[in-house]
Amino acid sequence: MRTVLVLAAVVALALAGPAPTFHKDISQINVENVDATIVEHQYKVLELLDHVNQVNTEATYYKVGKAYDIQAHVDKYEKPEVVSNFYSFYENGMVPKYYQFTIFNDNMREQAKALYDMFYYAKDFETFYKTACWARVHVNEGLFLYTFYVAVVQRADTTGVVLPAPYEIYPQFYASLETINKIYYGKIRGEPFEEYPEYGIMKEGNNHFYYQNYSDYYTYGDEYKISYLTEDIGWNAHYSYFHTVMPFWEDGDKVAHGIFKERRGEVFYYFYQQLLARYYMERLSNGMSEIPTFSWYQPFKQGYCPFLTSQITPFAQRSNNYVMQNKYSFEDLRFVRSYEDMFLSFLEQGQFTAYNKQIDFSNSKAINFVGNYWQCNPDLYEKISQRRNYYNSYEMAARRILGGAPMNFKYDEYEFVPTALDFYQTSLRDPAFYQIYNKIFHFMSQYKQYLPSYSQDDLHYVGVKVNKVEVSKLETYFDFYVYNASNAVYYQNQELISGSDKQYAIMQPRLNCNPFHITINVKSDVEEQATFKVFIGPKYDSYDNEISFEDNYMNFVELDWFSQKLSKGENVIVRKSDDFFFYKDDSISVGDIYNLLAKNQLPTDMMYNYGHLPERLMLPRGTKSGFPLQVFVAVYKSQGVPKEVAETMFFMDEKPLGYPLDRPVTKYFLQPNMYIEDVSVYHRGNEYPTSYDVVHPYVKPVSHPQ
Known part of the structure; x- marks a missing residue:
């Protein structure tokens, strides 16, 4: 007997409105009347x-x-x-x-x-x-x-207008070539639809379902162990949203109504620090090494075969030990090396003086220049001209060099062989992405060494002490998710006009975690508004050596940021993971959006928090015996921010993003208003989502004779 996947509860997610709804009951999500x-x-x-x-x-x-x-x-x-x-x-x-x-x-x-x-x-x-x-x-x-x-x-x-999730608009960038071809075949062949439950091809009514798992060793080599993160649709959509909010080619005074202009570079630094820290924890939970480093002068070790396709051309593959030095990349290689050297020369001088700017690197606000320098956005040279510095962009040059596409394949000025690094929707799939931005992050971190560490007076909150932090059980698992991929196929004109009743969806396992809560016990001698920060980070490195806090502060991911009125005496604050500041629920399908619109409602998270990471990804995958991590909690006196800044729901105060872990720490860093608690993340079910032989919420096992 062998176990196969057969569609079960997906029936309950059936068609309603002009598009199918593939999500949990919308009565369970936060909505807003509009x-x-x-x-x-x-x-x-x-x-x-x-x-x-x-x-x-x-x-x-x-x-x-x-x-x-x-x-x-x-x-x-x-x-x-x-x-x-x-x-x-x-x-x-x-x-x-x-x-x-x-x-x-x-x-x-x-x-x-x-x-x-x-x-x-x-x-x-x-x-x-x-x-x-x-x-x-x-x-x-x-x-x-x-x-x-x-x-x-x-x-x-x-x-307040909701945009459909990127993976529903352009499924080709989130689904493998194999899955897209299956959908195309099913669409072109028409009826009767051929069902193969043992291969994850099923039908229920007019909904056609295609199972897709994550890439294996042949795509990534050993990196396949974390493909469930790097290919996760929510993880990749999160990155795409960031660059929608902060497009590198636009002037800062027109990005988000100018709110980020004076902190644009800081936001760039903070975003990539958080992204890399979250990725690093996933590597550690799978027993993998530190994020690899590379030299522009040596072959790039990590190959990548994406098995993706654009509308026209399959994505290029990069071989193992890829030789970057060729006649098409010499100019880019010279540029990235000179760009790195120029930044280091600024640091050695302790300042940048040019283009009508004078930047003192001992000033914490210089992070805005540093971030702008590495993003190469228009704000970098705004005081001298309308120069678009992204023509000489380090990011773009690095992506071209490591994309691995043949540069001589051009019939005209718009023809090119796509790579995963050519699109925000697919960049996070390529291991080279993390190595490029880890290199950029380390350059930016060298600037941080010029800043004085926070003194005890800076960090100490007089009259406030965190007595205890308790974290409920942390548990991860893989569940099934179904999303609408109908935009991946072409419809006949009559089908578009009349509205085709045939829809195509992809079923995919994904990392999830059980809801949990954090209880913070605070003794206070003052009665005032306080701000709480909650971080999570690794306890051991890839060699199982405990990491000192001084060497580990940059590896912490910020989970929560909230304000709470403290009363004199004992204060017990309970925060549920559902309420964490930096996370949101998964986007709902277009069909669900139409259903809510009929009631003059829209999903709150998709209206305002679309750029946040899905809450199911706040924890790295655990292990059977428990993956050791640390939760760090800091409390400090609340500061107000201008109303227009507060309305962005991105800044709660004017402290640096990531405070107090935004600068190098010393052995005197920890204060009574801080607390570190050891925790473990457990995992139930299969260690990797690579087998059909798992019972998920959306499927049931059915026995077939041999």
């Missing part, structure tokens, strides 16, 4: 993003886009010159339809910036919508999708 204006805007945005690779000639956006004349409505844009600038590109030829778009291509990026400026400077939502309809019909699909997605996030009048 007014008629948001509802109207939401319907329009969802229609524009439906089957983005095709044009529905009967859709409202098509009729509006065909009728709208942008040049005849120049007065509808705050800066009329953005229209003439865009048409200078459009009339001379832009990236054609059905070509793959990447923001890392110089020509495509300039075209995207020109189109985005029209979206951004539209005086009202109606003008923005009509411009988007025109672009949806007339320009490259990827170009439209990227610029429209960013514009919805950045415009003030679209605040």
